[in-house]
Amino acid sequence: MRILRVVGTCVVSAIPTLILATFIVFMLQRLIPGDPAVAIAGEYATPENLARIREDLGLNQPLWSQYLSWIGNAFTGDLGTSFQTGESISALVMQRLPLTLILTTMALFVAIIVGLPTGVIAAQKVDTSFDRFLTTGATFGIAIPNFWLGMMLIIVFALNLGWFPGPGGVSLQDDPAQALKGLVLPALALGLVGGAEICRQVRSAMVESLSTDYVRTHRAKGLSNRSIVWKHALKNSSLPFATIIGLQVSRLIGGAVVVEAVFGLSGIGSLAVEATNQRDYGVIQAVVFVAAVIVLLTNLIVDVSYRLLDPRIS
Amino acid sequence: MTGPLLSLENVSVRFPIGRRRHVTAVDGVSLDLLEGETLGLIGESGSGKSTVARAAMGLVPIADGTVRWRGEDVAGFGAKQRRTFSESVQMVFQDPHSALDPRRTILQSVREPLDVMGRGDKKDREAVAAKALEDVGLPSQMLKRYPHQLSGGQKQRANIARALVTDPKVLVCDESVAALDVALQAEILNLLQDLKKAYELTILFISHDLSVVSYLADRISVMYLGNIVENATTESLVQQSLHPYSEALLSAQPLVHDSSAGRRIVLKGDIPSPVSPPPGCRFNTRCQFAQEGCRQEKPELLEILPGHSSACLRVDELYGERIGRTVAS
Amino acid sequence: MTAVDTVNLAATVTTPTRRARKAGRFSVGVSYAILLLVLIVVLFAGILAPYDPNKQDLNAILLPMSGDHWLGTDDLGRDVFSRMLYGTRVSVLAALLAVGISVVIGLPLGIAAGWLSGATDLVVMRVVDAVMSFPAIVLAIGITATMGPDITTAMVSVGIVMSPAILRLARAQTMAIRSETYIEAAKSFGARGLRRMVLPHVLPNIIQPVLVQVAVLMGFALIAEASLSFLQLGVQPPTASWGAVLSRAYTFLDQAPMQIFIPGIAIAATVFAFNIIGDEIQRLLDPKRK
Numbered sequence: 062m063r064i065l066r067v068v069g070t071c072v073v074s075a076i077p078t079l080i081l082a083t084f085i086v087f088m089l090q091r092l093i094p095g096d097p098a099v100a101i102a103g104e105y106a107t108p109e110n111l112a113r114i115r116e117d118l119g120l121n122q123p124l125w126s127q128y129l130s131w132i133g134n135a136f137t138g139d140l141g142t143s144f145q146t147g148e149s150i151s152a153l154v155m156q157r158l159p160l161t162l163i164l165t166t167m168a169l170f171v172a173i174i175v176g177l178p179t180g181v182i183a184a185q186k187v188d189t190s191f192d193r194f195l196t197t198g199a200t201f202g203i204a205i206p207n208f209w210l211g212m213m214l215i216i217v218f219a220l221n222l223g224w225f226p227g228p229g230g231v232s233l234q235d236d237p238a239q240a241l242k243g244l245v246l247p248a249l250a251l252g253l254v255g256g257a258e259i260c261r262q263v264r265s266a267m268v269e270s271l272s273t274d275y276v277r278t279h280r281a282k283g284l285s286n287r288s289i290v291w292k293h294a295l296k297n298s299s300l301p302f303a304t305i306i307g308l309q310v311s312r313l314i315g316g317a318v319v320v321e322a323v324f325g326l327s328g329i330g331s332l333a334v335e336a337t338n339q340r341d342y343g344v345i346q347a348v349v350f351v352a353a354v355i356v357l358l359t360n361l362i363v364d365v366s367y368r369l370l371d372p373r374i375s
Numbered sequence: 376m377t378g379p380l381l382s383l384e385n386v387s388v389r390f391p392i393g394r395r396r397h398v399t400a401v402d403g404v405s406l407d408l409l410e411g412e413t414l415g416l417i418g419e420s421g422s423g424k425s426t427v428a429r430a431a432m433g434l435v436p437i438a439d440g441t442v443r444w445r446g447e448d449v450a451g452f453g454a455k456q457r458r459t460f461s462e463s464v465q466m467v468f469q470d471p472h473s474a475l476d477p478r479r480t481i482l483q484s485v486r487e488p489l490d491v492m493g494r495g496d497k498k499d500r501e502a503v504a505a506k507a508l509e510d511v512g513l514p515s516q517m518l519k520r521y522p523h524q525l526s527g528g529q530k531q532r533a534n535i536a537r538a539l540v541t542d543p544k545v546l547v548c549d550e551s552v553a554a555l556d557v558a559l560q561a562e563i564l565n566l567l568q569d570l571k572k573a574y575e576l577t578i579l580f581i582s583h584d585l586s587v588v589s590y591l592a593d594r595i596s597v598m599y600l601g602n603i604v605e606n607a608t609t610e611s612l613v614q615q616s617l618h619p620y621s622e623a624l625l626s627a628q629p630l631v632h633d634s635s636a637g638r639r640i641v642l643k644g645d646i647p648s649p650v651s652p653p654p655g656c657r658f659n660t661r662c663q664f665a666q667e668g669c670r671q672e673k674p675e676l677l678e679i680l681p682g683h684s685s686a687c688l689r690v691d692e693l694y695g696e697r698i699g700r701t702v703a704s
Numbered sequence: 705m706t707a708v709d710t711v712n713l714a715a716t717v718t719t720p721t722r723r724a725r726k727a728g729r730f731s732v733g734v735s736y737a738i739l740l741l742v743l744i745v746v747l748f749a750g751i752l753a754p755y756d757p758n759k760q761d762l763n764a765i766l767l768p769m770s771g772d773h774w775l776g777t778d779d780l781g782r783d784v785f786s787r788m789l790y791g792t793r794v795s796v797l798a799a800l801l802a803v804g805i806s807v808v809i810g811l812p813l814g815i816a817a818g819w820l821s822g823a824t825d826l827v828v829m830r831v832v833d834a835v836m837s838f839p840a841i842v843l844a845i846g847i848t849a850t851m852g853p854d855i856t857t858a859m860v861s862v863g864i865v866m867s868p869a870i871l872r873l874a875r876a877q878t879m880a881i882r883s884e885t886y887i888e889a890a891k892s893f894g895a896r897g898l899r900r901m902v903l904p905h906v907l908p909n910i911i912q913p914v915l916v917q918v919a920v921l922m923g924f925a926l927i928a929e930a931s932l933s934f935l936q937l938g939v940q941p942p943t944a945s946w947g948a949v950l951s952r953a954y955t956f957l958d959q960a961p962m963q964i965f966i967p968g969i970a971i972a973a974t975v976f977a978f979n980i981i982g983d984e985i986q987r988l989l990d991p992k993r994k
Contacts, residue, residue, distance in 0.1 A: 081834030085843075092850045188720035193727045200983070204975035206927045208934060209968035212954060216961055315839030319931045323954070333842075334935055337849035349838065349846035357837045432892055461894045473885040478908040484886075488893035491900050534889075541893065 064369065071364040079357055083135065086350045087128050093342055102144075140347040145339045150347045154329060158351065161321070161328035164244050164251070165313045171252025172309055176259025183260065184267030185290050196264065202257025208319040211250035215324070218246060229325040247324045251316045255309050262308075266301035270294045299370050307363035311356045378446050379407035380577055381431060381464065381545055386440035388423075388430050398650045400426040402601035403440065405676075406579075408545065413571065413578040415592030415609070417585055417624065421646045423601040424581045425469075428549045431579070432466055462492060465538035469550035471531035475522040481508070482518040485537045492541065507536040510573065511566060528559040535566070539574060546571075547579045552587060564591060585624050589613060597621045600657040601649055603676055607683040615697045617685035619662050656688060664689055732984050735977035742974055745792045755783035757790040758942045766960050775966055779956050782942075784949065784963055788970065791944035795971075798859045798938070798945065799925035803918055805863025806870050811914065813867075814874025815906060819882060825875070832868045840865040840924075841931060848937045855929075855939040862928040866921050873917050877910035884909075912989050919982035923975035930971050946971050 098114040099106065106114075114120075119127045134140070140150040183195040219227035226243045270276065271294050279289050318330030325331070329348050336344035388401040401423045408414050418424040429435040431442055433449065442449040444460050452460060465488070468474040475484050486504040494500060508518060511532040522530055531551065538546055548567065552560040564587065571578060582588045588595055588609075595612050597605040597620065605618040616622045623642045643661050647653055656674050659665040669688055676686040679698055687693070720728065745752065754774075761781035769776050775784035817828040835843070840862075847861035848854070881887060887905060895901050926946070932938035933947025934954070941948075946967045953963035 077830055078833040078837055081830055082837045085834055085838070086846075089846055089850050092847060094852055188724055190721060190723040190727055193720070193724040197727070197731050197980075200979045201972065201976050204923060204972045204979060206930050206968065206971050208931060209950065209964070209971065212957070212964050212968070216957070216964075220958070220961075311836075311839045315841035318839075318842055318845060319935060322935055333845060333849065337845070337853070337935070337937065342850055345846055345849045349842055352842040353838045356839060360837065434888060434891055458894065461892075466889070466892045468885050468889055470885055474889045476886040476890075476905055476909070479904070487890065487895065487904075491890075491893055491895045537889070537893075 064365075067368045068365055071361055071368065075357060075361055075364070082353050082357065083132050083350070084128060086346060086353060087131050089346050089349060090342060135350060140350070141343045143336075143341050143344055145336075145341045145344075150343050153332065153344065154347050154351055157327055157329045157332045160240075160244075160326060161314070161317050161330060162355075163241070164247055164317050164321070164326070164328060165310065167244055167248035168251035168255060168313050168317070169306070169309060171248055172255030172259050172313070173306070175253060175256025177263055179256075180260040180263025181267055181290065181295065183264040184271060184294075185286075187264075187268050187271075192264075196261065199257040199260040199264075202254055203261070205254055205257075207250050207254040207316045208323045210254060211247055211320050211323040214246045214250055228323065243324070243326070247317075247320045247326060250320055250323075251313055254316070255313055258312065259305055259309060262305045263298075263302070266298045266305070267294060270298045273297065300367060303363045303366050303370065307359050310359040314352050314355060379443075380410045380445060381408040381579075382406065382443045382446075383427070383431060384441045384443065386427070386430055386442060387438045388426050388435055389438040390435075392650065396650075398648075399438075399601055399652070400649055401430060404598070404601070404603055405440075406431075406596060406603070408577055408579055410544075410577055411575070412593045413580055413591050415588035415595040416579060416581045416598060417583065417588050417595060418598035419583055419646050421600075421649065422598040423649070424583075424598045425549050427598070428466065428547050428579065428581055432464060432547060433461075458492060462488075462541040463544040464547065465541060465543040465545070466547040466549060467531075467534050467538050467551045470554050471527055471534050472522060472554075474534050475530060477522055480519050480521055481513070481525070481533050484522075485533060485540060488537060488541050503540050504536070507539045508533065510539065510570065511536045527555055528562060531555060531559075531563055532566070535563075535570070539570065542574070543576070545577045545579065547581070549581045550583070551580075553582065553584065560587065567591065585627075597624070600646060600652055602657055602686065604658065604686045605684065606676065607680075611680070611683045615680075615683075615694075617679050617683060617690055617694050617697065618687050619664055619693065620658050656686075664693060731980050735980040735984075738973050738977035739981065742792060742796060742977075745789055746796050749789040749793045753783075753786035753789045755786040757782065757786045757944050759783075766956060768960070769962065776960060776963060778949075778952055778960075778963065784953075784966070787944035787949050788946075788966060791946050791949050791967070792970065794855070794939060794943060794945040795926060795929050795947070796974075798855055798929045799922055801856070802859040802863040802866060802925040802928065803921045805860055806867040806921060807914075807918065809864065809867040810870025810872075811874050814871040815878050815902060815910070817871070818875035818878025819902065819906060821879070828871070829875075832871055835865065836868050838865065841928060844928060844932065845935070845937060848932060853937045853940060855933070855943070855945070858932045858938045859925070859929065862925055862932070866924060869921060870914060870917055873914055874910060877913055878906055881906065881909050912985070916982045916986045916989070919978045919985065923978040923982075926971055926975050926978075930967070 096111075098111045098120065102110050102114050119130060122130075138151050140154065142148065143150055143153060146153075179195050179199070183192045183199075186192045215227055218224045225246050226239070267290075271290070275297065276289060276294050279293055284293075317328060318333060320326075321328045321330035322334050329351060333345055333348040336342075336348070383404055383406045385403045385405055386401060387399060387403050389397040389399050391397045404423075404427055406414070406416070406427070416424050416427060426435060430437050433442070437450075444452075444463070447456075449457075449460060475481070479487075482501065482504055485508055486500050489495070489500040489503060495503075505515065505518065509515070513529060513532045513536065517525060517529060517533075522533075525533065531554075534551075546567075551567075552563050555563060567578065567580075568591070570576065578591070580588060580591050589612075592609050594606070594608050596603050597612075597618065599620050605612065605616065605621045607617070612621060613625065616625055643663075647657075647660055653660045653670070655668075655670040655672055656662070656665070659669040662669065666689065672688060674686040674688045676684050677690075678684040679690055679694075685694075690698075759782060761777070764773075764777050764781040765779055767773055767777040767781075773783050773785065775788060778784055778787070813828055817825040838846075843865045844858065844861040847864070848858045851857045887901075890901060890905055895905070929938055929945060930947035930950060933945050934951040936951065939945040939948045950964055950967040950971075953960060953967070957964065
């Protein structure tokens with residue numbers, strides 16, 4: 062039962078990070094300028110109202126006990142209630158989360174499809190003009206703000222060619238097919254930039270891998286270049302790839318927040334933006350929390366696959 | 376006669392490796408460095424000889440034993456005594472290139488010990504540094520250069536100059552010529568001889584190369600796997616070594632070895648890992664004279680002849696004729 | 705080095721072909737030109753701008769490009785060219801602020817963690833792991849949204865979330881040089897502490913890779929400024945920045961589509977230039993090059 066043991070080890074070693082990360086989320090509400098209760102209820106709130114809010118937030122208790130009760134609630138799915146709508150924040154988040162997750166997954170596929178082959182080819186042809194062309198292209202790709210690329214895609218493919226719906230997508234629940242179609246352009250906007258990042262990272266990992274003695278031995282044995290590059294060197298680079306993908310998930314979720322705003326998609330990103338405009342601090346906090354949990358889970362998966370892939374780590 | 380200038384008493388150094396495990400790099404070593412002498416410390420790489428130097432300098436923590444400066448325990452020194460000690464004992468490192476900060480000029484590097492000790496004003500310090508650089512034979516146009524612009528020999532001269540600026544009593548040379556080619560080695564060794572006279576130095580010279588050590592040293596200590604196995608004057612060691620390991624080292628040195636012993640000793644294999652040293656005599660795995668007893672009892676370093684000690688259980692059997700004793704049984 | 709080694713090395717340390725080198729020099733040259741242009745605009749926006757960037761003219765809203773208004777006017781009749789020039793200053797200064805913050809946080813903590821190791825390192829790296837478990841832009845949004853939208857707040861947040869990049873690099877570099885002989889030599893004559901060890905020996909020997917990272921982070925910070933200002937969390941009206949101009953233009957996408965090209969191109973070109981220069985410094989610092 063190696064897998065179980067490995068998963069167990071990884072989970073245990075992730076716990077301190079989880080505690081600290083959630084503590085950072087918790088401390089966000091301490092950043093609310095002035096009295097949080099006043100900030101939430103407005104300047105004209107009655108004293109009773111303020112007292113109730115303080116009670117709700119547990120502002121009268123010591124910090125650590127506030128944190129403990131907050132974290133306890135958070136992990137049992139209670140992220141509080143929205144001060145604007147009175148709705149359960151978890152319900153709000155759960156309603157918005159699927160779209161963001163689908164968008165991020167689609168974007169990740171785009172990024173891998175674009176970035177992996179180009180990175181490998183660039184490494185194979187390292188220091189030729191073709192490599193230079195690819196890497197310069199990738200550097201330019203990284204430089205493009207993904208949300209601006211989204212706007213460009215809207216202008217070309219939605220407004221001029223009309224192939225895809227423009228901003229203001231259909232909700233996933235109403236018409237899944239149309240909603241997915243509406244996710245193609247944002248996924249491209251995110252994924253192409255992500256692909257450029259992956260290309261550069263894969264290239265440097267592969268260049269390193271191709272210069273190992275191990276690969277040189279294969280070359281000396283007379284293996285075809287193709288088999289060396291795509292089979293042996295690539296397999297040898299599987300550990301850096303896991304890291305690269307893990308990193309990319311974090312980047313894509315961050316990018317999704319902004320791209321959702323451009324495309325008017327109702328994921329957790331636009332939820333955070335709406336909450337900002339309405340000073341709905343609990344919702345902002347919840348979105349940050351959920352984003353961190355997703356990244357931590359991704360890191361956990363990367364960590365587990367690391368240990369399973371690498372026979373040296375036991 | 377006054378006591379030794381610098382002495383190590385039963386010093387052990389251990390390094391942690393992983394959880395609650397450690398390796399004993401130096402195992403109960405005692406050395407006396409007498410004023411005005413050159414003491415050679417010789418051993419293979421991994422024998423712990425460099426660690427002995429670092430322990431003497433206070434660069435690695437000591438697990439057991441005492442380092443004494445003019446008879447006083449260094450561990451009990453206050454800030455002022457510690458500074459005097461660190462001014463008095465300076466070190467010349469093995470790799471002349473990496474021992475100089477690549478981002479500082481030669482003059483800056485050589486001046487630095489004085490800066491740290493806050494001696495005089497900047498001008499005086501620079502003058503002292505320039506004087507030292509002149510003493511080691513480095514042309515003055517080198518002062519403003521960076522290490523990568525100097526040759527290996529020049530860099531090692533700069534390192535020696537840096538060790539001299541505080542006007543030390545003791546110079547610890549850790550493999551100070553090992554990284555240089557043979558012609559340069561001779562140059563630097565001669566320089567050290569000259570400086571020893573000019574600066575009235577006492578030198579602890581550490582090397583794996585017996586020909587280098589025997590050229591410089593008045594006395595030699597031989598180290599093997601964290602232990603000292605033989606102590607003798609250079610002459611006595613070369614003429615009548617009393618330990619199989621020293622003999623092996625000598626037989627690898629055709630120029631200095633007195634072959635009248637007629638015995639050629641070839642070391643088998645590598646030095647064992649200090650992480651799991653062999654039981655009994657540390658040398659038993661590679662000693663051609665090892666017997667059952669050698670694998671059980673660890674020999675002590677005993678004075679066999681006046682001023683000549685050896686740590687070998689079979690010293691009487693093997694060297695009986697040299698020391699004028701016959702085998703007991 | 706033996707002949708065999710030389711052969712092996714020739715097979716691994718590749719040398720760029722001539723055409724590739726030429727292409728490389730070209731993009732480096734272009735990048736220097738872009739950064740020079742940006743610098744000039746940052747310094748002389750006031751002289752170069754034909755109009756007051758905030759002056760509204762409701763008789764001239766959403767004008768197309770023309771001789772009077774090179775890049776047209778926005779929905780309030782403000783000259784977009786002037787707003788872009790002033791916006792360059794705001795965006796670049798904002799990015800500098802963020803990068804400055806991340807260096808101020810990351811460099812000392814990274815050196816401390818790498819130098820002291822042990823418990824300090826453990827604690828610092830745990831916190832770094834925690835900060836890195838947030839998507840950078842999300843945490844920056846979270847902090848800014850909570851503290852109230854404002855460019856300074858936004859860029860300080862961005863600086864905080866970027867600081868692990870500097871910190872980890874400084875730590876790794878410090879750990880790498882900690883066992884160097886010149887450090888041990890300095891210890892041997894009693895050099896200790898900030899003034900005698902860290903400032904003269906550690907810092908100068910780790911700073912070059914940190915500079916490469918700074919160039920890369922400048923690019924990241926510019927995109928972050930644009931993102932946050934686009935979400936109205938960054939610069940507040942009427943101040944112009946690249947992100948703010950973009951945000952405004954996007955609202956009127958169908959009337960004046962040209963206006964969203966310019967800020968995007970400005971951002972992409974500048975970030976590109978910073979990344980290329982970062983790569984170039986990296987290449988120049990590579991000890992294998994020669």
